[in-house]
Amino acid sequence: MPLTSEIIEIVLLSLFVSGTATVLAGLAGVPLGTFLALGRFRGRGLAMRLTYTLMGLPPVLAGVVVFLILSASGPLGRLHLLFTPAAMVIAQTLLVLPIVTGLTSVTVAGKDREIRETALALGATPRQAATKVLVEARLGITGALAAGLGRAIGEVGAVMLVGGNIAGFTRVMTTAIVLETRKGDYTLGLWLGLILLVVAFLVNSVFAGLQGAGETR
Amino acid sequence: MRAATRNPGDVLEAAAAPAMALACVGLRKEYAGRAALDLDRLDVPGRETLAVVGPSGAGKSTLLRLIALLERPDSGELRFGLSAAGPISAEAAGGSTATGAPVDPWGNGWGEAGRVTLRRQMGFVTQKTVMFTGTVAENVAYGLGLRGVPADEVRRRVGEALETVGLEHAAGWPARFLSGGEAQRVALARALIGRPSIILLDEATANLDPANVGIIERIITGQRQRGTTIIMVTHNLGQARRLADRVLFLWEGRTEYLGPAVGFFSGSGVPRARAFVAGELVY
Ligand SMILES: Nc1ncnc2c1ncn2[C@@H]1O[C@H](COP(=O)(O)OP(=O)(O)O)[C@@H](O)[C@H]1O
Ligand SMILES: [Mg+2]
Numbered sequence: 001m002p003l004t005s006e007i008i009e010i011v012l013l014s015l016f017v018s019g020t021a022t023v024l025a026g027l028a029g030v031p032l033g034t035f036l037a038l039g040r041f042r043g044r045g046l047a048m049r050l051t052y053t054l055m056g057l058p059p060v061l062a063g064v065v066v067f068l069i070l071s072a073s074g075p076l077g078r079l080h081l082l083f084t085p086a087a088m089v090i091a092q093t094l095l096v097l098p099i100v101t102g103l104t105s106v107t108v109a110g111k112d113r114e115i116r117e118t119a120l121a122l123g124a125t126p127r128q129a130a131t132k133v134l135v136e137a138r139l140g141i142t143g144a145l146a147a148g149l150g151r152a153i154g155e156v157g158a159v160m161l162v163g164g165n166i167a168g169f170t171r172v173m174t175t176a177i178v179l180e181t182r183k184g185d186y187t188l189g190l191w192l193g194l195i196l197l198v199v200a201f202l203v204n205s206v207f208a209g210l211q212g213a214g215e216t217r
Numbered sequence: 218m219r220a221a222t223r224n225p226g227d228v229l230e231a232a233a234a235p236a237m238a239l240a241c242v243g244l245r246k247e248y249a250g251r252a253a254l255d256l257d258r259l260d261v262p263g264r265e266t267l268a269v270v271g272p273s274g275a276g277k278s279t280l281l282r283l284i285a286l287l288e289r290p291d292s293g294e295l296r297f298g299l300s301a302a303g304p305i306s307a308e309a310a311g312g313s314t315a316t317g318a319p320v321d322p323w324g325n326g327w328g329e330a331g332r333v334t335l336r337r338q339m340g341f342v343t344q345k346t347v348m349f350t351g352t353v354a355e356n357v358a359y360g361l362g363l364r365g366v367p368a369d370e371v372r373r374r375v376g377e378a379l380e381t382v383g384l385e386h387a388a389g390w391p392a393r394f395l396s397g398g399e400a401q402r403v404a405l406a407r408a409l410i411g412r413p414s415i416i417l418l419d420e421a422t423a424n425l426d427p428a429n430v431g432i433i434e435r436i437i438t439g440q441r442q443r444g445t446t447i448i449m450v451t452h453n454l455g456q457a458r459r460l461a462d463r464v465l466f467l468w469e470g471r472t473e474y475l476g477p478a479v480g481f482f483s484g485s486g487v488p489r490a491r492a493f494v495a496g497e498l499v500y
Contacts, residue, residue, distance in 0.1 A: 114345065114347045115347060115349070117287050117343070118343065118347040118349075119359075120286075120287060120336060121285055121287060121336065121339075121341040121343065121408075122341075122359055122360040122363065122407060122408065122411070123333065123336055123337040123360045123363050123364060123411060124333075124363050125329070125330070125333050125363075126329055128363055132349070135350075136349060136350060138350075139350075
């Protein structure tokens with residue numbers, strides 16, 4: 001049975017890995033989703049469908065792909081990243097990116113026309129109008145990030161494969177739950193699960209706080 | 218960018234309204250191969266209040282969106298008697314190039330920056346009111362923020378604008394949860410705060426209770442007295458009669474009647490217009 005300090009370590013690593021993955025996915029996914037929503041280019045429909053399909057990407061599959069890329073004989077094998085937190089971040093970024101991109105494009109496309117035209121009619125330059133569209137989509141984008149983080153922090157397939165569940169190094173909440181349950185310690189598995197839920201709740205409360213700024217109902 | 222840093226003082230004061238505020242020449246807009254609007258000629262003198270009426274789908278909103286430069290015409294031309302340089306003569310607005318080039322915002326030499334400059338001299342209240350997130354005051358202040366007006370002047374003018382529409386008590390309310398009438402009045406304040414010399418209103422009083430209709434009509438009358446040019450789409454014929462100098466009656470995108478309001482309501486020679494006034498046209 002892990003010590004309290006071990007549990008804290010596990011929780012912190014979970015937050016670090018999934019948080020970093022969400023930040024990276026956000027940095028790429030928010031602009032990408034905006035571009036998908038507002039851009040006028042050939043193949044846009046195809047790109048949308050691809051994004052929506054990848055939103056349901058099974059974590060294990062993301063894990064296998066990253067595993068193959070990072071394994072000794074893979075294209076990035078020389079970096080020796082397999083079974084490190086960095087590998088876990090890469091796999092989860094892959095998992096979260098389509099979610100952030102897809103949800104951002106939905107939220108931006110939903111209201112872009114009327115917001116944009118209202119802004120233009122009030123004297124905005126095209127750039128000022130685009131900024132207004134993004135600001136107005138802020139709620140939806142925060143929601144997209146929250147959904148991405150929730151997906152990352154709760155998945156086990158990818159982190160297990162590329163992280164290896166090494167105690168004190170790559171063990172996170174979900175992989176710890178799997179391990180304890182396999183060992184027959186269902187009680188501890190449940191407790192860890194409960195901690196996971198509480199952490200997820202706290203994270204979502206932070207996002208809700210971000211969304212609520214300036215808008216109360 | 219030129220337009221982004223333009224001094225708000227460049228916005229024409231209504232008192233300096235040009236003889237010709239705007240002219241539409243052969244203006245045509247199609248959707249899916251069907252003409253939503255096909256105007257021969259529409260001249261709007263400065264200080265005029267023009268009511269645009271007609272059945273639903275007649276092209277009223279399309280006309281306003283074209284004038285507001287939110288839509289590009291498929292053919293034809295818009296000429297504005299406003300410009301960054303100041304009012305131009307009626308003759309120039311009418312198409313003569315002898316006294317100065319007419320301002321054709323989609324023509325050569327007028328980029329997006331020029332269109333922004335023109336839009337900033339117009340106030341448009343769209344058919345569907347869109348409130349931004351944030352407070353009523355923030356919504357009203359938006360246009361001034363774009364123009365780089367200093368904060369203390371913004372505060373003063375927002376206060377004035379809200380007072381004009383009778384909503385000074387609502388400055389801190391979240392704008393997206395306003396009632397229809399309140400939102401419409403905020404939209405009006407938001408459009409008027411830039412002191413436009415042309416106001417475009419698309420069914421500004423549709424679906425409102427008589428009290429709110431009264432308030433908005435009083436604001437329009439106030440603007441009229443300041444000498445602002447007003448183009449208003451309305452389904453309320455009583456309102457057109459009360460406020461307008463002239464009436465443009467559109468029918469399937471074309472001008473069916475364009476002339477004095479008095480003539481329109483006292484029975485013009487145009488059968489469809491007569492039927493429309495009598496309420497015999499289904500719309
Ligand atoms: N963005 C658009 N796409 C396709 N058709 C449009 C669009 N906007 C307007 N229309 C069509 O153009 C015609 C005129 O519309 P509109 O100007 O909104 O009429 P009104 O405001 O007089 O009710 C209608 O038949 C409408 O369906
Ligand atoms: Mg309309």
